[in-house]
Amino acid sequence: MTRLKKIKRGSALFLILAIAGVLALFTGAVGIGALTNLQNMTREAQDDQARFMAAAGIQAGLARLSEPRSWPTAGSPYGRGEVWSYVNYNYAYDHLGLWSSSRPNLHAYVIAYNNTPSAFERTATGPDGIAIPDGRILLVSSGIYDSDSARRSTTVAALARPAGISFDKAVFGAAEVRVLGTLVDCIDSNVAGWTPASYAPYNLAAVPVRGATIASNNVAINSIQFDATTKVDGNVYSGPNSPLGAIGYYGGTITGTDGSLPSAKDTNNVLPSATAITLGGGADAIFPTGTATLAAGTYRVNGDLLLYAGADLVVTGPTVIYVDGDFRATGAKLNITGKPSDLQIYMTGGPSTVVDMSANSQASILLAGSDVTATMVDSELFGAVLANKVSLTNSKLHYDTAVSTQFFGSSAWVTDSFLNQSTTQQLAITIPSGGPPSDPLATSGGATGGSSTGTTTTGGSSTTGGSTTTGGSTTTGGSTTTGGSTTTGGSTTTGGSTTTGGSTTTGGSTTTGGTTTTGGTTTGSTTTGGSSTTGSSTTGGTSGGRPPRALCCLDYSCGPPRCMLY
């Protein structure tokens, strides 16, 4: 009777409606969670595609930097090689655009900020004020995924460095420089008709050129040491942040200034060319008394390169010799009728090898071996020397200022380091507006190829939405928890294998999963799980006074891509 009293009419309907409501809410929440997870997976794939495209932009930038140098001119305002600067002849941003060959909605946009001595317009700061080390080029690449419903972008930035050697110093010894009783002055082989025979001594004190720099990466006391009879027509720099005393003058005189290098100089080891002609039959290459002529080309000596008294080595044009052993010249002459850049000698044998010139030897060469010890006594050299340790005694070294801004041994550029995520998030690429002119790269088979003709780009474009910026390696799994269900994604990238798992637990049912796949080694990866960060913004607009220019069109109004890279 009591039970009957507690049951009210209509309570069953109310109870059912309540239960149904709770179930509906629960189901809705779970459903939204599942759809959100699916969207996150889709976005992750789009971010990945943009990231790989941005990485492709860095590679394309390196390819363009590595092209043979071509300065921008009024007639052809596009620099090539390392003089592909962040501005061109017309002081407009110098860009590189590339599109995917298979997916028109994928593209990348690259700008180079150049802090090398040869830059058309040198800059020591990136777009957000980030410092660019001396001798480096900052490549900023935005990969963009476009579709009707989404636009995702990822910005990657990397510092590029040359793989070749810069003879921007007359004498460079990474660990030590000794200049005793020696004159170090300047010549310019670009002067018409110049030969070593046309050299005339000049008064350093009265008409200094100040172009022959002596430097070392070392910061120890007396890393660079002179004596009272040493004269240098240029500057002297010891290693970065070196203390007083790192340069020991001992009465020696210089016409320039002294101090510390802003950053350690690269001392790249040049790798022998695979197509080099073997000199010396696989052993020592010996040049006895008399004249020997080498045809212009690339040679490799597997043993020592030895020139004895009275030997005169003549080259008929630009010649490169890789020496695996020692290089010794005693009373000999090398290329003494040609420019220093016509005979480049690279020591490839490692720290156990030496360079030794003595007994009135004369040479017009560029000599590099970052591991070797180079000694010159009672000799004369036109060109430049780069070694681990350099010792010049009672000699003359005439630095060729014509080679100061070039790279030798290799024109390639490689990535030095990638900027971390927090930094690249601040970088932004400004896309110019206006009609893209014809792309000169298309006619010369350059890295960027394709042509930009026909359509006019207006207004620029904007990039919104999340952007993930990758620097080194980041791995983030994706995990979404909704209502009572948990969806766990996640991919783990490890050194030797890749395991991708996934398990889903929903209400009372269980879906366990798990897929194991093998992938091999994965390095430098970035995985974004669902969430993304804001990063690059791409805005339009034309800088006042600058002629509009774009290698490629990045605006929606452009229609089909016209700057096909690959």
Next chain:
Amino acid sequence: MHAVLKPGRASGHNLLEVIVASTILCTMVVFMLGLWSLYHSALNQSKNRLVATSLARSVLEQRVAGGYGSLTMILNSPQVQTTTSRSQVRGRFVNVDFKTTFLAKDSALTPDLRNLQVTVEWTEDSGPKSLTYETVLFKTQ
């Protein structure tokens, strides 16, 4: 007895109430079962996409890490591998095959750049799906 039963007639469930409640409950259950089916479908799609994403990413990064030179031997030769994802869904096992195709080829404009492309293909209830990643590699890298 009559006095006791009289209030009971005013309380409790009548037939109409039970029928209406049952109808609503059944409708909701049927509707939610459909939603749960969609939910499972979405979860499976997510899982498949996650697997495909991870496969594509790992293969491409593996190739990038190998460098430009490592691609010479497989240039213009598609590298295909099939991976099976085995999952347990509501008590039954389901296998999904993922076909991963990697293709490296030289750029049409300069052989200094190589185009790397990974395509992962799989099949769902709604039809075949695919995911493509691509990038380029410069020869010095």
